[in-house]
Amino acid sequence: MAGILLSHTEKVYITHGVKNEYRSDGxxxxxxxxxxxxxxxxxxxxxxxxxxxxxxDILVGVKTEIDVPKPDKPGLGKIEFFVDCSANATxxxxxxxxxxxxxxxxxxxxxxxxxxxxxxxxxxxxxxxxQCWKLYIDIxxxxxxxxxxxxxxxxxxxxxxxxRIPFVKAALMDGGNVDLQLSDDPFDSKWLDxxxxxxxxxxxxxxxxxxxDPTAEEESCSLVSLIVGVTGNPKYYNDYEDEEELPAFEAKxxxxxxxxxxxxxxQNLRDAINQGIIAAVCLDEALGKTLFRERRDTEQFKRHxxxxxx
Amino acid sequence: MNxxxxxxxxxxxxxxxxxxVNHCVASSNDTPRFYTPGEVISGMQDFMRGHxxxxxxxxxxxxxxxxxxxxxxxxxxxxxxxxxxxxxxDVVVGRVLEVQQRRWKxxxxxxxxxxxxxxxVNLPGGELRRRSAEDEQTMRKHLKEGDLxxxxxxxxxxxxxxxxxxxxxKYGKLSQGVLVKVFPSLIRxxxxxxxxxxxxxxxxxxxxxxxxxxxxxxxxxxxxNPDETKNNELQPVDSIDRETLARLKNCIAAxxxxxxxxxxSSIMFAYEESLKYEDVKELLDPEAMLDVAFMTxxxxxxxxxE
Numbered sequence: 001m002a003g004i005l006l007s008h009t010e011k012v013y014i015t016h017g018v019k020n021e022y023r024s025d026g027x028x029x030x031x032x033x034x035x036x037x038x039x040x041x042x043x044x045x046x047x048x049x050x051x052x053x054x055x056x057d058i059l060v061g062v063k064t065e066i067d068v069p070k071p072d073k074p075g076l077g078k079i080e081f082f083v084d085c086s087a088n089a090t091x092x093x094x095x096x097x098x099x100x101x102x103x104x105x106x107x108x109x110x111x112x113x114x115x116x117x118x119x120x121x122x123x124x125x126x127x128x129x130x131q132c133w134k135l136y137i138d139i140x141x142x143x144x145x146x147x148x149x150x151x152x153x154x155x156x157x158x159x160x161x162x163x164r165i166p167f168v169k170a171a172l173m174d175g176g177n178v179d180l181q182l183s184d185d186p187f188d189s190k191w192l193d194x195x196x197x198x199x200x201x202x203x204x205x206x207x208x209x210x211x212x213d214p215t216a217e218e219e220s221c222s223l224v225s226l227i228v229g230v231t232g233n234p235k236y237y238n239d240y241e242d243e244e245e246l247p248a249f250e251a252k253x254x255x256x257x258x259x260x261x262x263x264x265x266x267q268n269l270r271d272a273i274n275q276g277i278i279a280a281v282c283l284d285e286a287l288g289k290t291l292f293r294e295r296r297d298t299e300q301f302k303r304h305x306x307x308x309x310x
Numbered sequence: 311m312n313x314x315x316x317x318x319x320x321x322x323x324x325x326x327x328x329x330x331v332n333h334c335v336a337s338s339n340d341t342p343r344f345y346t347p348g349e350v351i352s353g354m355q356d357f358m359r360g361h362x363x364x365x366x367x368x369x370x371x372x373x374x375x376x377x378x379x380x381x382x383x384x385x386x387x388x389x390x391x392x393x394x395x396x397x398x399x400d401v402v403v404g405r406v407l408e409v410q411q412r413r414w415k416x417x418x419x420x421x422x423x424x425x426x427x428x429x430x431v432n433l434p435g436g437e438l439r440r441r442s443a444e445d446e447q448t449m450r451k452h453l454k455e456g457d458l459x460x461x462x463x464x465x466x467x468x469x470x471x472x473x474x475x476x477x478x479x480k481y482g483k484l485s486q487g488v489l490v491k492v493f494p495s496l497i498r499x500x501x502x503x504x505x506x507x508x509x510x511x512x513x514x515x516x517x518x519x520x521x522x523x524x525x526x527x528x529x530x531x532x533x534x535n536p537d538e539t540k541n542n543e544l545q546p547v548d549s550i551d552r553e554t555l556a557r558l559k560n561c562i563a564a565x566x567x568x569x570x571x572x573x574x575s576s577i578m579f580a581y582e583e584s585l586k587y588e589d590v591k592e593l594l595d596p597e598a599m600l601d602v603a604f605m606t607x608x609x610x611x612x613x614x615x616e
Contacts, residue, residue: 005405005407005455005456006456007405007456007457007458007484008456008457009484009485009486009487009543009544010458010486010487010488010489012486012544013486013487013488013547016546016547017552019546020546020549020552022549022552022553022556023556024488024555024556024559025556025559025560025590025591025594026553026556026557026560026589026590026591026593026594027591027594028591030321031321031591032321032322032323033594034323034324034325034594034595034596035322035323035324035325036324036325036326036327036330037324037325037326037327038326038327038328050327154324279321279322282321282322283322285322286322286323286324287324289324290324290325290326293326294326294328297326297328306327306328306330307327
């Protein structure tokens with residue numbers, strides 16, 4: 001990713017810190033920096049969210065459109081990711097500079113969302129074989145302070161949680177074509193079920209150990225990083241009356257990807273994946289609670305938007 | 311909002327924009343008037359146009375976001391965020407970007423990269439000696455790409471780029487430690503920018519907004535032969551020093567979030583106030599940051615009153 005220059009002795013300092021489980025800002029290897037989240041920031045999108053993790057700033061908008069399902073998957077909707085690296089983030093992104101990074105992020109997001117256990121595309125179906133919803137997820141990277149993938153996946157899940165899909169009032173069959181009538185009332189709509197949507201956790205291997213939520217400096221110390229996509233627990237995203245009736249939850253890995261020239265031994269890989277799953281479960285719980293708190297606040301009173309003004 | 315909700319999982323904290331902390335610590339009567347770009351400062355009647363201002367429609371307007379300064383009839387607007395504008399004699403911390411012919415290119419947070427001439431560094435063996443062709447070929451042995459140095463501004467070129475020198479024992483290559491980057495406008499100009507804090511850390515507060523924190527070196531290591539210092543500088547820093555460095559780093563971040571001026575006393579006050587947070591990572595929380603900055607401001611005010 002966008003690497004920065006460090007001197008040899010600074011790298012030595014960071015590496016020794018990771019070895020002692022004490023990083024340069026006092027975090028241990030499994031701590032995340034505090035994040036700030038706001039949903040519903042873009043009024044003309046169906047759902048949107050903005051997430052700020054230290055200096056990493058991500059804005060996500062979700063747009064919905066009616067499309068024809070693929071012939072081999074007539075009952076499923078469609079989902080598409082597009083990442084835009086703004087040149088505001090770093091001058092390296094100017095022109096086509098950020099394209100490679102953008103493609104790699106959108107590919108890994110698409111792979112993470114592909115599994116039926118990660119995101120249920122059936123809920124996007126309108127009329128089997130004829131019509132379905134297509135979600136366009138636009139991700140804008142406004143500032144780059146390390147750990148892009150994790151921040152992107154959190155912001156995407158928050159934006160999907162905030163997405164409303166209008167109800168279909170009537171469908172007219174006209175020959176082979178379907179003519180849909182959508183409800184005009186913006187509140188006559190359903191929320192998406194995103195409980196199991198995956199979160200990505202980047203594990204940077206520095207020395208012999210792995211850290212989560214690396215800063216830009218730590219990223220440039222590491223030779224190899226592992227990205228693990230872990231499915232979420234629907235418990236945190238739904239208002240279940242009786243929690244005990246829920247089926248036992250097990251976090252599943254929906255994608256694993258490695259970046260960088262370094263290597264990982266099989267034993268380290270297993271440990272790293274386990275560490276990633278633990279981190280993802282923590283993230284998922286925190287995100288779900290925050291989103292619920294915001295939805296409760298919105299229902300109680302007319303919330304005003306904060307956006308980028310401090 | 312109850313505290314437990316936010317810190318429930320310990321390792322992760324996500325807060326809402328509506329719970330955002332306002333980092334302002336100045337009391338309402340001494341906050342300076344803040345001008346935004348394009349804002350009218352005054353009519354043009356006998357005022358002089360200084361830095362950060364322009365004239366349009368017979369009015370003097372601000373061209374940057376910052377506070378106004380008036381010297382007799384000259385009006386300037388000092389921007390809050392800007393690149394570093396160097397002055398001769400300033401202490402800076404910089405990073406070597408490139409090794410060129412008889413000079414190094416150094417990043418110092420200025421608009422243009424700074425220059426460190428081969429003739430303005432102390433080479434091993436003798437204060438005054440001619441730079442030979444051999445010296446030119448082994449420049450990378452001395453300083454290579456990515457290395458951090460502390461230096462002094464020797465002169466400013468016509469285009470505003472800086473020429474640095476390291477001709478003193480206190481300047482030169484920096485070893486293990488942490489670099490913190492802040493706005494140059496937050497650095498208070500002092501006689502001395504090298505400090506040995508009582509908590510066992512030495513700090514270089516560069517005028518360019520780069521602050522270098524490192525464990526204090528024992529005096530003995532400086533005089534020893536170069537091979538031994540080379541080994542010494544790769545030794546792991548012990549965990550007590552590491553914790554102090556992390557705490558100082560987070561304290562500086564807290565002061566910067568509240569836009570407070572940085573010098574050795576404000577940093578040391580913040581450090582002392584932060585000691586009530588036992589775990590250093592608690593200082594990453596915006597509420598703790600505000601608390602530290604507020605207490606520091608309080609102590610600085612008391613100091614001024616005395």
